[in-house]
Amino acid sequence: MTDAKKEHSHSKKEIDTVSGVETTGHEWDGLKELNNPAPRWWLWVFYISIIWSVWYWVVYPAWPTFSGATKGAYGWTQYKKLAAEQQEIKDRQKAYLDKFEKASFDQILQDKQLYAFAVAGGSAFFKDNCATCHGTGGMGGKGFPNLNDDDWLWGGDIGTIYQTIRYGVRSKHEDTRVSQMPAFGVEKLLEKEEIEKVVDYVLSLSDPQSAAGKDLSEGQEIFELNCASCHGEDAKGSREVGAPNLTDSIWLYGGDRETVFKTVFYARSGVMPSWVGRLDDNTIRELAVYVHELGGGETGKVASTVTAPDEATESVPEESVTAPEEQENGQDEAMPDEEAPENTPAPVQEDDSNPVKPMITLPNESEETGQEDGHDGE
Ligand code: HEC
């Protein structure tokens, strides 16, 4: 701004002819600045904001420092806020949890509120712990049973489910559910042609069309001699040994010819980890209620008889959990059995380490799980 202009702006106030508003006297190429001060209310908001921000700096953590941030006058942190909120939730849950802890499964099934509490909790725990294998809604996948249907390997009443979750299937817990379908091909228990025949027979049970024009009598005989002991004369399965129903078109590993052949040739041995020691008993009970509901609520002996052993005495075995699909890759490698601790079932990854003889081990008899050296069966 030139001195001349400055002088001019101080000397007289000019009124803009168009708007009738006083100008500041500033002018750029013929455009003049009007003198419109900010409204008073706006100014007040502005000043209050400044005061509020100074107050905020003092009271809350605000300014970054080398070691973190200023602490604020009252030591407020988001962690404390979170902890307080979680405590509130816990307190609210505790009222139910105390009741839940004391209630038998029978009582839980009767009590609408407790039941809803258990299903809600179980559903959340399921997503965290089980969905990786069983799918978010428990719908399962290849090698991992669908928990939504009424088809159960080991049983769908709540007490049985509780036990399955607690101790697992072929897990490393000593009370695990154990059974072992022999690898009929690898162990040379059946010739390839015999396996073809029994597979034809098995497929025909779910899909009679598949056997059109085939003579099934030999396959049936092979089945009765080799398979019926576990899968039943009627092939409807046995929950004693977790042998699936082979007549219902529900397949754990797949129902196409090639897959069923592989199942009989190599066997499968899915592993369900044990959860006792990793999850507390209330959580396992909530999960049992939830899974029971998923399955449509099968009734039967309810586990009021099952009392949880003292948590502290339980050992928590580390388990390497391998998805059954991966089993098919390692069939040619012999497995050094020394790695397997005593009294545990054969490692599932290696099909050819299965003992030659059919080995059925029911819970509580797992001491008998003898092992033979792995050998290359092909
Ligand atoms: C690492 C994979 C894996 C995880 C994780 C897992 N499961 Fe399983 N689960 C399996 C397999 C495999 C089987 C089938 C075992 C067999 O062949 O008998 C199974 C079987 C079951 C069964 C028995 C089903 C029947 O038909 O009798 C129940 C119940 C079950 N799981 C519940 C759970 C719950 C609840 C959790 C979470 C706490 C869970 N599972 C976590 C792999 C898993």
Ligand code: HEC
């Ligand atoms: C010692 C008991 C036992 C014997 C004997 C046995 N199985 Fe199994 N079978 C099982 C078990 C347990 C499973 C499922 C669990 C696993 O291995 O993961 C199974 C699974 C199967 C499956 C898979 C079903 C599916 O849903 O995918 C087929 C097919 C099958 N067996 C056929 C046979 C045939 C055929 C024979 C006779 C040649 C036979 N089994 C003998 C215990 C047995």
